[in-house]
Amino acid sequence: MFGIVRPCSHRLTDHLKTQWMAHLCGLCLALRADHGQFARVVTNYDGLIVSVLTEAQTGVTDTGRRTAGPCPLRAMRTAPVARGEGARLAGAVSLVLASAKVRDHVADRDGLLARRPVAAAARRVARSWDKAGARAGRAVGFDTAVLVDAVDRQTGIEALAGPGTSLLVVTEPTETATAAAFAHTAILAGRPGNAEPLAEAGRLFGRLAHLLDAVEDQTADAETGAWNPLTATGTSRAEARRLADDALHGIRLALRDAEFTDHKLVHQLLAHELRASVDRAFGTTTCSHPGSGAGQGPVPGNPYGGGVPGPYGPQNPYGGNPYGGGGNPYGGGGPMGPGGLPPQFGGGAPQSPKPRGFLAGCAMFTWLFCTCQICCAKEYEGPWSRKKREGCCRDCDGCDGCDCCCPCDGC
Numbered sequence: 001m002f003g004i005v006r007p008c009s010h011r012l013t014d015h016l017k018t019q020w021m022a023h024l025c026g027l028c029l030a031l032r033a034d035h036g037q038f039a040r041v042v043t044n045y046d047g048l049i050v051s052v053l054t055e056a057q058t059g060v061t062d063t064g065r066r067t068a069g070p071c072p073l074r075a076m077r078t079a080p081v082a083r084g085e086g087a088r089l090a091g092a093v094s095l096v097l098a099s100a101k102v103r104d105h106v107a108d109r110d111g112l113l114a115r116r117p118v119a120a121a122a123r124r125v126a127r128s129w130d131k132a133g134a135r136a137g138r139a140v141g142f143d144t145a146v147l148v149d150a151v152d153r154q155t156g157i158e159a160l161a162g163p164g165t166s167l168l169v170v171t172e173p174t175e176t177a178t179a180a181a182f183a184h185t186a187i188l189a190g191r192p193g194n195a196e197p198l199a200e201a202g203r204l205f206g207r208l209a210h211l212l213d214a215v216e217d218q219t220a221d222a223e224t225g226a227w228n229p230l231t232a233t234g235t236s237r238a239e240a241r242r243l244a245d246d247a248l249h250g251i252r253l254a255l256r257d258a259e260f261t262d263h264k265l266v267h268q269l270l271a272h273e274l275r276a277s278v279d280r281a282f283g284t285t286t287c288s289h290p291g292s293g294a295g296q297g298p299v300p301g302n303p304y305g306g307g308v309p310g311p312y313g314p315q316n317p318y319g320g321n322p323y324g325g326g327g328n329p330y331g332g333g334g335p336m337g338p339g340g341l342p343p344q345f346g347g348g349a350p351q352s353p354k355p356r357g358f359l360a361g362c363a364m365f366t367w368l369f370c371t372c373q374i375c376c377a378k379e380y381e382g383p384w385s386r387k388k389r390e391g392c393c394r395d396c397d398g399c400d401g402c403d404c405c406c407p408c409d410g411c
Contacts, residue, residue, distance in 0.1 A: 003044040003045025003046035003047070004045070004046060004208065004209050004212050004213075004274070004277045004281075005045050005046055005049065005269050005270075005273050005274055005277055006045055006273070006277070007020055007268070007269065007273045008273070008276070011268075011272070012268065016264060016265050016268055018079075018080070019052075019265050020048075020052075020265060020269075021074070021079065022065065022079070022080050022081050022082045023048045023051045023052050023055070023081075023082045023087070023090075024043070024045075024048050025068055025071070025073075025074070025079060025081040025082075026048075026051060026081040026082030026083055026087040026090075027043055027047060027048045027051055027082075027087055027090045027091060027094065028040050028043045029068060029081055029083075029087075030083065030087040030088050030090070030091040031043060031091045031094065031095070034088065034091060034132075034135075034136055034139075035091070035095065035132045035136070039091075039095065039129075039132065041098075041362055041365055041366065042094045042095055042097070042098035042129065043094065044094055044097065044098075046097075046205075046209060047090045047091070047093050047094035047097065048090055049090075049205075049269060049270070050086065050089050050090040050093055050181055050182070050185055051082055051086040051087045051089070051090040052086075052265055052266055052269060053086070053182060053185040053198065053266060054084075054085065054086025054089065054185040054188050054189050055082060055086055055262075056260045056261065056262055056263055056265065056266045057185065057186065057189035057190075057191050057194060057258075057259070057260055057261060058189045058190070058261060059261035059262055060262070063083075063084065064082060064083065064084050064086075065080045065081065065082065065083065066080070066081060066083050067079070067080055067081075068080075068081040085140045085188045086185065086188060086189075088136055088139060088140050089136075089137070089140045089142055089181070089184060089185070089188060091133075091136050092133045092134075092136035092137040092140070092142060092144055093133070093144075093147065093181045094133075095129045095130070095132050095133035095136065096129070096130060096133040096144050096147040096148060096151070096177075097147075098129055099126040099127075099129040099130045099133065099151070100126075100147075100151040100154075102122050102123075102125060102126040102129070102358060103123070103126050103151070105122070105357075105358050105384070106119050106122050106123060106126075106358070107155065108226050108227075110355050110356075110357055110358070110384075111354070111355060111356050111357025111358070111360060111361075112357030112358065112359055112360060113357050113358050114357075118357065118358070118359065121359075122358045122359075130144075130148060133147070134148075140184075140188060141184070141187065141188075142180075142181075142184045146176065146177060146180045147177045147180070147181070150173035150174065150176050150177035151173070151177075153173045154173045154174070157169060157170055157172070157173065158170065158227055158229070158232070161229070161232050161233055162232060162233070163232075163233065163234040164233070164234065165232075165233045166233070167211075167229060167230070167233050167235045167239070167240070167243065168207070168243070170210070170229045170232075170233065171206065171207045171210040171211065171229070174206040174207070174209060174210045175202075175203040175204070175206040175207050175210075176203070176206070177206060178202040178203065178205050178206030178209070179199040179200070179202040179203040179206065180199070180202070181202060182198040182199060182201055182202025182205070183195045183196075183198050183199035183202060185198060186198050186258075191259060193259065194258045194259060196257075197254045197255070197256075197257035197258040198254070198258055200250065200254040201250075201251050201254035201255055201258070201270065204247040204248075204250045204251045204254070205247075205251060205270070205274075207243070207247050208244055208247045208248070208251075208274065208277075208278070210229070211240055211243060211244050211247070212244070212277060212278065212281040214228055214229045214230045214240070215230065215237065215240055215281045215282060216281050216387075217385070218230050218231060220355075220385065220387065224354075224355070237282070241278075241282055244278045244281075244282075245278070248274060248275055248278060251270055251271075251274065252270075252271055255267070255270060255271070353381075353386040354386070355384055355385050355386055356383065356384055356386060358384070361383045361384035362383070364381075364383035364384075365383035365384075368380060368383060
């Protein structure tokens, strides 16, 4: 499951957690109902924000919820799930986003997609998702052509981008696509006055999504030779962070100009959790849980957080850390090389695992999804990128207080 907004269950109140899961499950079930069982693999965290925005403007209605049957992701329990036009719009957007992701993997010749027969099959899947997304969009009055056009333009823009090109030129297609999707929620909710501020929020959300993806993938892209917007345009991490912080601020201002019936979940996702996503991508995340050293910042090599004693604390029978100073269990001058391996085994810097191809990634995603690891695992390997990720219920980032546009609950 992909997406930049992955809420921490420890920060959500029980009510907000129930609401968020209702939209996540509602998106998944809407995809199954409209497009078949396989379409559920395109369920993603960012797509469900469209459903959340729609309901935030209309409020929860009797027709906006239904009770779903048991599911492994809910420990085989029933639960109320979102339904209606918001969930269907979220499904349409998710299908087109997934189609773009597949075409991107094909263009980069990732894994098995370097083979022509596999790449041809992947293109057929992408085309079918484009058509399915268009059908779903028409059903709720949304023309997905703006999304497809943005995806098509992205390739040409990337081909022309080089050192000195503004990063915002590269992010523009994503901004345009998300702006259209966010604005259409105002039409579905019967609040046309919200279309302009939500379009602005969507534009900046798209910018953030593109930026954070580039930041997180820059090292891996450099190793594999894949195209990366930061590297290609010569944009520094500091400048990328400035653009991300500006986008966060702009989203808050845009939300202030929109009218909501119930803003709490929107505020939590697009103010707090989005800020946490930025911190996580740039490596400035801290955890607010007791015993984690929140507020003191991470200490390199110390898995127990800053200032918090580890398992070999005051009662350590060996007198302090038995592994000595630093993160090397064999000491700074031990027999291990800089990568933690003996020199005879090439103890250099650890190599990132090779990304999986599209089909292998889909198989691994299905396994992770059905075994609940995406939600509940402390750490799991990304199905396509193979990068280490945390389950969404384990992502906990400290809240440093609310200076946002509306009241903050549970902060």
